[in-house]
Amino acid sequence: MKQLESKKLKYIAGLAKNRKVVGQRQPDGEKVNIRLDELAKSLNPEEFTGIQLELELTKTVWVATVEVELSGESETRIIAIVMNAPSLEEATEVNYLITNAGAEKATGEWIVKTYSQRNWVEVFYREAKGWLGLREYQTRSLKSLNRHLILVFCAYSFIIWQQLTGGLRRRWANKPLNTFTDALLAFRTAISYRFSAWL
Incomplete structure (x- = not known):
């Protein structure tokens, strides 16, 4: 304080x-x-x-x-x-x-x-650390650490946006995406399919 x-x-x-x-x-x-x-x-x-x-x-x-x-x-x-x-x-x-x-x-x-509202900050850190690799970095400079953090924040924001707007569910899920984990799994399914199609 x-x-x-x-x-x-x-x-x-x-x-x-x-x-x-x-x-x-x-x-x-x-x-x-x-x-x-x-x-x-x-x-x-x-x-x-x-x-x-x-x-x-x-x-x-x-x-x-x-x-x-x-x-x-x-x-x-x-x-x-x-x-x-x-x-x-x-x-x-x-x-x-x-x-x-x-x-x-x-x-x-x-x-x-x-x-x-502080609980939502805790929820973000739990999900970003557990699913998006927030704590899994090996950098030697502050600039690299900032880049890593920005990528994690962008990925989290994108997945939450897809979850809230229903974008992933329309094509890549057969159940409601009520949690971050459900939205992330639907996103991974979409990426895997598109990667396979690209190959």
Whole structure:
């Protein structure tokens, strides 16, 4: 986070529940040094808003945002407390997210929806490493490494585009191409056929 701050980049990051921040307790409004899990307990249930996330499966989370101060930082930060139930007692999963985005932008809904998109980055890396050889390179220069990465990104983009538009399925598949793997296998079939025809 310090590196991102030094480069003046906006971020959303997860924090541990035992991280201490300077926040206000609800009844008296006094500023205290408090752990995040204790801060969550001090909030009223009405402060949590239900937000529906459109992931692979629809999921509802409850979010409350609090403005806090961190040690070593002059500006305040927004903390989002995210639960999988309407109350802390019922919740089996509680996450604490921090952002340095401005208060006008950093609403609970924006933080949660933006943070949930990180899963697609993980999906890309898993598929690019496993199927497209992202980690299988032997180069001696940065220029060659960049070329390798660009080829992998182009191949991934092309296959996803074919999957989404149905281009491969029309001619080279006899089943729906719901996953990246299905689309890649249909693409390989098309390339093998065309290569054979060319030979």
